[in-house]
Amino acid sequence: MEAVMEEIMEEAEFIPFVDEHTLNTNSRIYLWMKAVSSSRAIAEYEVIDGHPYLVLQRDYKNELTHTCSFCGKKHKHDWLDGLKEAACSHAFGDVFENLLGQKAMFMTEDGTLLRASDGYIVKSRSNI
Numbered sequence: 574m575e576a577v578m579e580e581i582m583e584e585a586e587f588i589p590f591v592d593e594h595t596l597n598t599n600s601r602i603y604l605w606m607k608a609v610s611s612s613r614a615i616a617e618y619e620v621i622d623g624h625p626y627l628v629l630q631r632d633y634k635n636e637l638t639h640t641c642s643f644c645g646k647k648h649k650h651d652w653l654d655g656l657k658e659a660a661c662s663h664a665f666g667d668v669f670e671n672l673l674g675q676k677a678m679f680m681t682e683d684g685t686l687l688r689a690s691d692g693y694i695v696k697s698r699s700n701i
Contacts, residue, residue, distance in 0.1 A: 608645035643677040
């Protein structure tokens with residue numbers, strides 16, 4: 574548990590009002606930070622016309638996606654795969670966007686910067 578808390582605190586350093594006490598006493602923030610952190614660790618991306626986009630998987634067309642690396646939620650999109658506008662919208666995301674003046678973004682392990690404002694690619698694992 575302590576290792577997870579340390580990793581989450583590293584992710585939360587840029588957010589001025591999130592401290593260890595807040596994370597320990599507010600399970601919603603803790604669970605959200607854990608979901609985002611875990612999802613970012615395994616994030617995949619593709620480059621289209623020289624621009625990187627997060628790949629957001631789903632098992633079947635017209636189902637919820639796997640956990641979004643930008644916001645920690647699962648999203649519902651139409652049945653077509655491809656580049657989509659990010660559907661990230663939740664209480665924490667709105668607060669962070671207002672504080673930081675930008676939508677979520679993160680850097681992959683290889684140093685590629687991915688931004689929610691660019692959208693993401695939805696891919697279904699099955700054609701059904």
